[in-house]
Amino acid sequence: MSKVWFIGAGPGAPDLLTIRAARLIGEADVVVWARSLVDEGVLEHARPDAEIMESTTIPLEGVRDFYERAIEEDLTIARLQSGDPSLWGAVLEQIEVCEELGVPWEIVPGVSSLGAAAAAIGRELTVPEIAQSVILTRRASRTPMPEGEDIKSFAAHGTTMAIFLSAARPRLLQEELIEGGYAPQTPCAVVYKASWPDQQIIECRLEELADRVREAGFTRQALVFVGPGLEAGGTRSHLYHPEFSHSFRKATLEG
Numbered sequence: 001m002s003k004v005w006f007i008g009a010g011p012g013a014p015d016l017l018t019i020r021a022a023r024l025i026g027e028a029d030v031v032v033w034a035r036s037l038v039d040e041g042v043l044e045h046a047r048p049d050a051e052i053m054e055s056t057t058i059p060l061e062g063v064r065d066f067y068e069r070a071i072e073e074d075l076t077i078a079r080l081q082s083g084d085p086s087l088w089g090a091v092l093e094q095i096e097v098c099e100e101l102g103v104p105w106e107i108v109p110g111v112s113s114l115g116a117a118a119a120a121i122g123r124e125l126t127v128p129e130i131a132q133s134v135i136l137t138r139r140a141s142r143t144p145m146p147e148g149e150d151i152k153s154f155a156a157h158g159t160t161m162a163i164f165l166s167a168a169r170p171r172l173l174q175e176e177l178i179e180g181g182y183a184p185q186t187p188c189a190v191v192y193k194a195s196w197p198d199q200q201i202i203e204c205r206l207e208e209l210a211d212r213v214r215e216a217g218f219t220r221q222a223l224v225f226v227g228p229g230l231e232a233g234g235t236r237s238h239l240y241h242p243e244f245s246h247s248f249r250k251a252t253l254e255g
Contacts, residue, residue, distance in 0.1 A: 002070040004098050006091050008110015009033070009080040012196035014041030016111045024108060028078035030066055037082035039196065046078075060093055067094075070103050084112040087136065088164060114162055117191035117223045120201055123230055131160045131229030139166040139173055155180025160227035167192075167222035170213035174206060177226055182206055187230040192222045 005024050010016035017025075025031060025045040032053045033043065043052060055063055063079075070077050085091040085107050098105040114136065118125055125134045135154045138145075154161060155177045166173050167190070178184060184207035192200040204212045206226060213222070 002074050002076065002103060004067055004070055004077045004079060004094075004103055004105040005108055006079050006081055006085050006089075006094065006105065007108045008084040008089075008112075009038045009042050009082060010111040011083050011113040011116035011194050012039050012199075013116075014039050014044070016116065016195055017042050017045070018108070018110060021108050021110060025078045025080075027076060029075040030069075030077045031080065032063060032066060032077060033080040034082070038080050042080065060097070063094065064097050064101075067098055067101055067103050071101060081110065082113075084110045087112055087114070088138070113164075113191075113194050113223055116194035117162075117189075117225070120191050120194050120199060121189045121203065121225070121230075123189070123225075125160045125162070125225070125227075125229060127229040127232045130232040131227055133157070133159045135159060135161045136164065137161065138164045139169060139176070141165070141168075151176040152180035155182050158182065158228070160225065160229045163224040163226070165220075166224060167213055167218045167220060170210040170218075173224065174210045177206055177209075182226060186226055186228060189225040189230055190216075190218065190222055191225075192216070192218050194223065 005028070007021045007024060009021065022045045025042065026047060028046065028050055030051045030053060031043065031046045032055050034056045035054050036056045046052065053066065066077055069075055079094065081089045081091060086109070091107070095105055126132050135157065137149065137151065137154055139151055151163070151173065158181060163173065184205065186206040188204055188206050188209050190202040190213055200216060202212045202216055
């Protein structure tokens with residue numbers, strides 16, 4: 001039966017692919033992937049006779065031909081998306097093509113670079129009493145931001161921010177974060193190519209961010225974290241507190 005699977009291929013390391021994703025890649029007649037964003041190691045799950053299409057230089061119109069073939073030739077297509085398709089995956093426009101053509105489709109979630117980067121720096125992004133929200137965003141670039149979703153507006157919340165697709169203009173990013181309300185001494189972390197073999201990490205203060213990113217030469221595939229929770233400690237959640245009861249455990253100490 002013809003079908004297009006939009007598969008989250010994870011942040012980089014091939015062994016961060018989910019079991020479901022690996023199975024579906026192995027069942028696909030055609031595997032479409034972007035070398036610049038997805039590690040070639042994930043292709044080891046493909047059948048020896050599967051057609052492999054490298055899509056880095058091909059626009060949406062070129063990929064459309066494969067979705068048309070899914071119907072015409074009764075093919076199963078695995079479209080590999082970097083990280084998880086729900087975040088900056090450009091998957092909506094491809095789904096619209098499938099629906100226009102009448103091709104059945106389904107999304108398979110993957111490990112996001114957000115989780116991989118947080119793991120790389122060894123931090124929980126939601127620290128009790130310090131930061132209980134995480135804002136995922138990016139700077140405006142060739143693709144503009146909707147009104148009210150600029151960096152300065154989000155910075156005013158003072159919680160943890162995870163900023164994607166913004167390493168190319170670190171000076172402007174630093175200025176917008178400080179103007180928005182973060183103190184110059186706010187801790188930051190930058191993870192380049194999280195989980196890839198050439199992963200690199202920068203940890204610094206916000207006032208040092210631009211210089212450190214420039215020195216490292218990061219311009220793409222880097223995720224920037226900023227917020228007081230990045231070095232906070234000494235607090236604990238209620239979940240494991242002996243004075244806290246929930247449906248699976250009764251309190252063992254009195255407050």
